[in-house]
């Protein structure tokens with residue numbers, strides 16, 4: 001038993017040790033890919049989640065199902081979570097909102113978690129607060145003793161609705177010291193409004209597209225950013241899947257799958273947007289087909305290099321990007 005516990009402790013320390021092995025980055029931006037799949041069930045990929053650390057504080061963009069498990073496994077600094085930015089209210093982006101809120105509160109987060117996003121995050125916050133009310137009461141009753149405090153107020157989600165009237169508009173969604181987070185209207189109709197987000201901190205910048213069809217105003221909002229993290233769906237593969245499902249007699253699933261070609265971006269189109277924006281690196285995430293039986297990275301990204309030189313990569317869960325302040329370095333790593 002003792003040996004098992006020691007082994008468990010060693011495993012638990014591994015990600016921390018790996019993180020420590022890297023030279024300490026100067027204060028800049030750090031990105032952690034906590035979920036990189038689309039809505040389909042993909043082994044080793046949680047659904048939409050991107051974490052950004054700035055000034056020692058943790059911010060999340062979306063909390064799709066299974067993403068909290070990743071964050072806990074990697075011992076991400078959940079107690080320092082400040083805000084969860086929601087791109088839109090599709091379930092593959094919000095399924096773990098309750099879990100990440102609860103876990104960051106239990107980890108010691110001293111204030112409510114801001115839930116920032118389009119109209120609807122107010123209902124989302126109210127719903128999850130109600131759904132977890134009893135759980136929070138149980139945890140406080142059981143674990144609050146000595147120095148351990150679990151104030152109920154700190155465990156709540158605090159909604160902040162961002163209004164952007166113009167379809168191609170932007171708005172400041174969050175400001176904390178030198179960090180500015182800008183919400184960007186994107187095009188995911190009939191899901192409207194839907195947002196992407198741009199993080200600017202100490203001269204470094206990261207843009208996260210959210211779900212959108214190819215949308216040139218996003219390129220304008222991402223102008224000159226260090227990293228563009230863009231969703232990607234290969235629609236030749238989507239149509240192939242839809243036809244396969246129809247041939248298997250699954251007409252309903254086939255029809256629903258065919259509908260999705262209208263509101264996502266092809267890898268080739270994301271490359272166009274990245275070139276228009278002049279970003280240094282494009283990272284494709286929310287990869288609808290990655291991990292499916294017929295998927296190969298080569299087929300998925302076919303044609304991406306045709307439009308000209310571009311540094312691009314495919315995200316996977318656990319991938320990290322460090323953007324140290326006062327430098328132009330873009331350092332990829334992993335948990």
Ligand SMILES: [Zn+2]
Pocket residue numbers: 038039048090092093211286
């Ligand atoms: Zn999605």
Ligand SMILES: [Zn+2]
Pocket residue numbers: 088090188191211
């Ligand atoms: Zn969506």
